[in-house]
Amino acid sequence: MSIITISGVKKSFSKNNYALKGIDLCIDQGDMVALIGPSGSGKSTLMRHISGLTLADKKTPSSVSVFDTPIQLQGKLHKDIRRSRARIGNVFQQFNLISRLSVLTNVLIGGLSRVPTYRSLLGWFTDAEKQEALNALDRVGLREFALQRASQLSGGQQQRVAIARALMQKAEIILADEPIASLDPESSRQVMEILQDINIKDGITVVVTLHQVDYAQKYCQRAVALRQGEIFFDGRINELSRVQLTQLYGTQQQNQRPDAVSNDQLSPSFELTPA
Numbered sequence: 001m002s003i004i005t006i007s008g009v010k011k012s013f014s015k016n017n018y019a020l021k022g023i024d025l026c027i028d029q030g031d032m033v034a035l036i037g038p039s040g041s042g043k044s045t046l047m048r049h050i051s052g053l054t055l056a057d058k059k060t061p062s063s064v065s066v067f068d069t070p071i072q073l074q075g076k077l078h079k080d081i082r083r084s085r086a087r088i089g090n091v092f093q094q095f096n097l098i099s100r101l102s103v104l105t106n107v108l109i110g111g112l113s114r115v116p117t118y119r120s121l122l123g124w125f126t127d128a129e130k131q132e133a134l135n136a137l138d139r140v141g142l143r144e145f146a147l148q149r150a151s152q153l154s155g156g157q158q159q160r161v162a163i164a165r166a167l168m169q170k171a172e173i174i175l176a177d178e179p180i181a182s183l184d185p186e187s188s189r190q191v192m193e194i195l196q197d198i199n200i201k202d203g204i205t206v207v208v209t210l211h212q213v214d215y216a217q218k219y220c221q222r223a224v225a226l227r228q229g230e231i232f233f234d235g236r237i238n239e240l241s242r243v244q245l246t247q248l249y250g251t252q253q254q255n256q257r258p259d260a261v262s263n264d265q266l267s268p269s270f271e272l273t274p275a
């Protein structure tokens with residue numbers, strides 16, 4: 001069953017310069033999808049359309065829906081956007097925590113949409129909510145850090161707190177935009193394993209943008225590859241051939257960030273289907 005449906009999405013930030021050139025995409029409930037492609041291919045822009053943080057061009061008919069409820073229609077936010085957003089957890093490259101607050105409070109904030117407004121304004125949380133937040137921290141292996149300030153945690157730990165916050169939110173979809181871009185390999189592995197764990201055990205749909213193709217191959221079943229604002233590949237990741245990867249990353253070398261994967265960076269350890 002399709003849980004995210006994107007149809008006809010075009011986005012230009014300046015005249016005749018399209019970041020997205022008409023995207024049609026369905027993502028099924030329970031999928032773990034890697035959104036890959038060279039720097040500037042439109043991955044973040046597409047993710048932001050799903051959460052309604054960026055609006056499609058108004059000139060073209062387009063829609064983005066989650067759970068059959070529109071997020072945006074023809075470039076206009078839908079009136080029920082708050083309800084839909086409450087079901088989507090966002091994990092960004094920049095960890096997006098409130099650094100002066102404790103780890104526990106940051107996780108509790110994930111549940112704010114479910115508590116009465118007066119309690120959320122006062123920051124009052126029940127024992128049951130605190131226990132739930134501690135359980136979420138357990139899932140990401142950070143229970144013992146609950147009372148520390150978020151700013152005292154490493155980048156990888158902060159990213160795991162952001163995932164715990166999405167669990168507390170009871171998000172049914174997690175959109176993770178470059179969650180491991182600034183992390184070392186060990187922290188990257190931990191973050192990806194946690195995303196995989198909650199995808200498998202909790203059935204949470206995960207869409208993750210990645211620069212590192214090897215992480216996509218290791219943790220995701222499906223890849224959607226963007227190139228110059230268009231879908232270049234959509235299918236099982238083990239069907240993405242080395243030739244296709246060369247076509248994908250070989251055409252926009254001049255636009256790539258230094259940390260983005262390039263042809264000659266493709267590690268020999270990649271298990272690619274022969275072309």
Ligand SMILES: Nc1ncnc2c1ncn2[C@@H]1O[C@H](COP(=O)(O)OP(=O)(O)OP(=O)(O)O)[C@@H](O)[C@H]1O
Pocket residue numbers: 013019037038039040041042043044045046257
């Ligand atoms: N707010 C913006 N204003 C102007 N141009 C933008 C804006 N956001 C994105 N773009 C442009 O849209 C295109 C797609 O950018 P986007 O960030 O979606 O690509 P990406 O694939 O996520 O890249 P990266 O992997 O480097 O994050 C790029 O040409 C970018 O410069």
